[in-house]
Amino acid sequence: MRARWTVHVRRSARRTAKGAAVLGSLLLLAACGHGPSPATDDEGTPVKAARAPAPLPVPHGDGSRTPDDFNGDGHRDLVLNDLVKAESHADDAGIGIVYGSPRGLVPRTRQLLSPDRYAARTQGQLPAVFEAEAACDLDGDGFTDLVVTTDPPYDGQGRPPVPLQLLFGSPGGFTGRAVPLTVPDRARLGKDWPDHPVCGDFDGDGAEDLVVHASAGHLSYLRGPFGRRGAPHAVGAPLASPGEAPTGPAADVDRDGYDDLVVRASSGTGPAAVVLGGPTGPARTGATLPSGTDVALGAFGRGAALDAAVGTVSGTALRYDLPAAARAALDTPGTMLDAGDFDGDGLSELVTSGSGLRVLPGGATGPSAPEAVTVTPAARGTTRVLAVGDFDGDGRADLALRTYRRDTEDSIEIHRGTAGELVAARAAVTFSTSAFLTP
16 A cells, blocks of 8 residues: 555554455366355354355565565565454454565465464453554564554553564564564653554664554654564654644654654544654654545655645545645545555555545646545445555556455455546456455
């Protein structure tokens, strides 16, 4: 999803509330039982995943700078937080990883990161919650790592434990247990949970850093690179912030060599602000953004810096040329927003979803609603965007979607970006996450 200048911004679910080629696509359609659903309308009926083909070995890489490349082979991989369950009320299986190839994602090359096998224990207990929140190369070895949120035990006395854990990528993908993230006391403030992790090179030294929530009006800034035991290279006192909920991924919105991020005033719907990176980290407030349900950053077509789109149920507010803000508006509801360059022209398209999924082309005057392309998944159900990114290496972003029907039934579709129609109407890859139930 992420070129340095095209970034979607949406916070992950809070810890306390408990995202191949056509031949490969056809093989998965046959093997995973697409067509008639293996489950009935009775949500208690177990899903049948026995026909899913056994997973292929993870290809070994030598390291790369490709985003979300956990095995370092130069091809982007896909993270799946929401997986089909064996039964409607079963526990979550964990995090699914589908690895990439020169022709795109290969659903048979998959890995299930279950808490019992990959999570670290806290006070002797394995977490029940195990969800990916951010991805970046924290130790600088050329293999993308995952920042995972958990639910460690806490009796309400003193400061809460750190709920975040780090899973390190390697030539074989994820091969070892996570380690707890270290947030030293001098980087914390108050008794809040240190959550909402955002990756970025905020001080411009070439190493990925982490920003997490400290307390109302402050952020904990952890400088990278990170050690294999979860400790940052350096920390300082919490930084003052215009809000409490840092939101990622980060992006260099003003192209000054320092990553910046969006910080919401609260974890729900509300105003937000761009916080600018610099030699001392993300310490300066840039443009303020209006209240909304979601924010996407991209080069939508006006000015030299990045732009922001803020979605609401009634329309989409646009702010051009961050960190300053020239105002505009779209008469297009956008409760959930994403951005990506699907046609490879250097401008970002705006993806709006929620009640329907449309792609608005970028242009000299900004996103064009009259020229929007509607994407209709083949599967019925509730569809949301999983990721926007170049999975097949052709220089154009692709659209990864999940259509949910019930806890035991879903469909993942990868629609490729094209020069002509922006996003291909027909999915290049289709599979169900029920494949992760197969050993």
